[in-house]
Amino acid sequence: MDSSPTRFSSSRLGVVFGGIVLIFCLDFFVFGAAIWRVPNESAWSTNHFYNFLYEYFRIRKKPKTKFRILIVGSSIAHYSLDRSLLESEVYALSGKEVEAEFLSYAGMTPLDAYLLRKKILELSPDLVVYPINFIDWRLHRTYVLDPVSGRNDTFPEEKLILDALNYGEAPQSRYIFPSETLFSFWDLLGPEKSAEFAAAALFDFYRYKDIYWKNIRSLFDHRFGRNTSYHGYNGVQIPERITSLGWTGKSFSFLPEEYMTRKGFYLQVVREILRERKLSVSLRNRSGDSQILEFDSPGWKRILLDPKFLKEPSPVTAELSHTWVPYFAEAENKDWVYDELGVRLQQTFGSEVPRSGMQYTREERSEDLRYLGMSEKEYREYFFFRLLSEPEKRPGIGYLVALAEAKRKVSSETFRPALHFRFMAEFLESMRTAKVPVLLVNNPESPISLEWYAHSKWYRDHLEYLRKVSGNGVVFLDWKDALGETDFSDYHHLTYPGMKEMNPMYAREVVKFVE
Numbered sequence: 001m002d003s004s005p006t007r008f009s010s011s012r013l014g015v016v017f018g019g020i021v022l023i024f025c026l027d028f029f030v031f032g033a034a035i036w037r038v039p040n041e042s043a044w045s046t047n048h049f050y051n052f053l054y055e056y057f058r059i060r061k062k063p064k065t066k067f068r069i070l071i072v073g074s075s076i077a078h079y080s081l082d083r084s085l086l087e088s089e090v091y092a093l094s095g096k097e098v099e100a101e102f103l104s105y106a107g108m109t110p111l112d113a114y115l116l117r118k119k120i121l122e123l124s125p126d127l128v129v130y131p132i133n134f135i136d137w138r139l140h141r142t143y144v145l146d147p148v149s150g151r152n153d154t155f156p157e158e159k160l161i162l163d164a165l166n167y168g169e170a171p172q173s174r175y176i177f178p179s180e181t182l183f184s185f186w187d188l189l190g191p192e193k194s195a196e197f198a199a200a201a202l203f204d205f206y207r208y209k210d211i212y213w214k215n216i217r218s219l220f221d222h223r224f225g226r227n228t229s230y231h232g233y234n235g236v237q238i239p240e241r242i243t244s245l246g247w248t249g250k251s252f253s254f255l256p257e258e259y260m261t262r263k264g265f266y267l268q269v270v271r272e273i274l275r276e277r278k279l280s281v282s283l284r285n286r287s288g289d290s291q292i293l294e295f296d297s298p299g300w301k302r303i304l305l306d307p308k309f310l311k312e313p314s315p316v317t318a319e320l321s322h323t324w325v326p327y328f329a330e331a332e333n334k335d336w337v338y339d340e341l342g343v344r345l346q347q348t349f350g351s352e353v354p355r356s357g358m359q360y361t362r363e364e365r366s367e368d369l370r371y372l373g374m375s376e377k378e379y380r381e382y383f384f385f386r387l388l389s390e391p392e393k394r395p396g397i398g399y400l401v402a403l404a405e406a407k408r409k410v411s412s413e414t415f416r417p418a419l420h421f422r423f424m425a426e427f428l429e430s431m432r433t434a435k436v437p438v439l440l441v442n443n444p445e446s447p448i449s450l451e452w453y454a455h456s457k458w459y460r461d462h463l464e465y466l467r468k469v470s471g472n473g474v475v476f477l478d479w480k481d482a483l484g485e486t487d488f489s490d491y492h493h494l495t496y497p498g499m500k501e502m503n504p505m506y507a508r509e510v511v512k513f514v515e
Contacts, residue, residue: 031204035212039356041222042215043232043244043347044363045078048105049175050211051359059101059123067098067514070125072113076133076443077104079493080502082362089507096514102360105172109138110424111164112172115180117430125436127513129506131443133492137420138164140399140406153414158188160419165189167196174200175211222354226266227347228300233365234358236350239315241366246349248342249366253317256285259352260305268344270333271298272324280321281343285314300346336386336394339370368496371486379485383448387490403491404449411453415461425469437513438474442466444483444502449491454480477509 036057042050069086071077083100090098103120113120113130120128141163142150165173165181173181178200186194200207221227233246240252259265273279278296283305291306309316320342326335348354371379387400417425431438442463445454453459463478470476482505487498494502 027204031208031212035208035215038215038219039354040215040359041218041234041348041354041356042359043230043234044358044361045075045106045244046232047211047214047218047359048107049172050208050215052103052105052172053176053208053211055102055360056119056123059103064124065099067096067126068124069098069100069127069129069510070120070123071100071102071104071129071131072108072120073104073131074108074136075104075106076131076136076492077108077129078102078360078362080131080443080499081129081506082499082503083360085500085503086507086510089504090510090514093507093511094514098510098514107170107172109136109164109170110420110427111161112170112177114423114427114430115173115177115184117427118180119177121430121434121436127510128431128436128438129441129510130438131441132424133443133445134407135403135492139410140402141169143406143409144402151413152410152418153416155418157418161185162188164419165193171210173197175207178207222348226300228266228268230347233345233347233349234355235345235348236355237363238345241364241369242345243339243341243367244365246344246347247339247366248318248320248345249340250323250342251317251319252342253315254350255313256305256309256316257350257352258310260303261307261310263352264302264304265349266300266302266346268300269295269298270324270329270344272329272333273322273342274298275324277322279343282319282321283309283316284319285309285312285316287312287314336389337367337370338382339366362496362499364496367489371495372497374486376485380448383446383485400490404452407449407452410458411456413458415458415465417465421462421465424466428469428474432473435473439506439509439513440466440470440474440476441506442476442478442480443492444479444481444487444494444498446488446491447481447485450480475509479505 036054040051040054071081071083081100081102083102086100087098090096101123103116103123110132139152141160142152142155145159145163146155164170165185167174174197178197182189182194182197182201189197221229230246232244233242235246236254238248238252238254240249242248242252267281269279274296278294281293281295283291283293289306289308289311291309293301293303295301305316323340323342325340326333326337329335371382374382387397388404391397391401428438428440466476483494483498483501487494487501489495
């Protein structure tokens with residue numbers, strides 16, 4: 001028997017090598033493939049990076065049969081456009097069918113788009129639509145990094161790049177394009193950061209470890225939990241509308257489902273609505289059937305719907321005895337709005353089988369309708385109250401305060417095409433080289449925040465720069481003042497009615513590429 005050290009050593013090396021191969025195989029099949037094949041039951045505009053990657057893998061394996069429009073950008077993109085509306089508008093104008101897809105996430109910058117350029121081209125777009133606005137240039141970061149003397153026309157670009165790739169500020173650099181980041185900026189990152197990006201590029205379990213569990217937990221809760229802890233409502237649409245967090249108004253209606261009589265559904269009652277008296281909820285349908293619910297304590301309440309509502313497939317209307325207002329609520333429920341709210345519905349209300357594939361499908365919510373009918377004076381008062389009042393009590397609005405300050409500060413500076421402006425030019429050039437046309441749009445901004453800096457030389461020069469880097473397959477449009485005040489929920493994000501106004505405008509420009 002040969003038991004020489006050489007043979008023993010070779011055997012051990014074989015085991016080690018086999019173990020390494022097994023790790024890479026498991027990593028690829030589980031974290032590189034399997035987690036992107038389970039249903040995605042995320043609500044719209046939540047779980048941003050997981051949803052972006054899920055869409056990327058979905059579109060990549062989707063057969064291309066029509067003119068493909070790829071909508072690229074930050075939250076500006078998915079607050080401004082709707083895939084179905086855009087497709088319908090283009091068909092109405094041209095008689096041609098197109099497919100519109102999103103490849104966007106909240107916070108995507110032109111630097112991100114540049115690092116994503118190969119992934120974008122992998123999806124074979126016939127047109128890239130890129131809505132952009134002030135927040136995408138991330139100019140406020142200069143003043144955050146140097147609150148005393150920071151200026152965007154002099155601040156070192158290397159520091160801005162490192163800030164833009166910092167995991168705490170921009171985790172997408174590790175989740176979505178670690179190898180591209182490492183290849184492009186290894187000399188700035190240093191050995192420790194470079195090792196992190198290399199590990200993320202090599203091992204998907206490390207790369208995605210902070211994002212895939214959210215979807216796994218969501219899938220578990222939707223099947224075995226109450227669905228009462230969430231950041232975005234994803235149940236059926238409520239005719240009277242509901243907030244993005246699931247709060248009803250004084251009344252709401254729904255179609256009765258069999259599971260509601262068997263398993264029941266959950267409503268949250270907050271202590272604020274019980275301050276003066278108990279809450280009564282009256283359920284009725286058009287046949288006169290009724291069920292009265294009464295609550296005298298806060299919490300999530302399980303409701304078993306009376307089976308008599310199933311006899312006739314007509315909507316059930318819930319009428320609450322009274323409402324509560326978030327501005328007058330206690331810390332947990334306090335918000336700077338005067339909306340009259342009722343009860344909160346569980347995340348998947350109205351459907352026993354959770355809805356999937358809704359991550360880039362926007363539905364109208366009650367906060368979208370908050371400003372309709374307001375006068376200019378009323379809206380302006382509400383705008384400042386909602387977004388900027390009492391910052392000492394609201395750490396969550398620090399970003400909005402920083403943006404407001406940045407707009408005013410930059411108006412007195414000289415425009416410098418650094419960082420994101422420079423990488424926008426690089427991104428556009430990569431699309432030109434690949435012969436993919438781009439529709440680049442300076443998207444509408446609230447007239448209130450626009451007046452802080454729109455008449456400055458900086459603003460004029462930044463538009464001139466975007467015109468300069470356009471051409472030869474890139475069309476630049478300046479739509480900064482295309483919408484009115486009440487079409488905005490903040491400085492840059494459109495309400496649902498505002499978004500509906502934008503789709504025909506985009507469609508008229510898209511048709512020029514389709515034809």
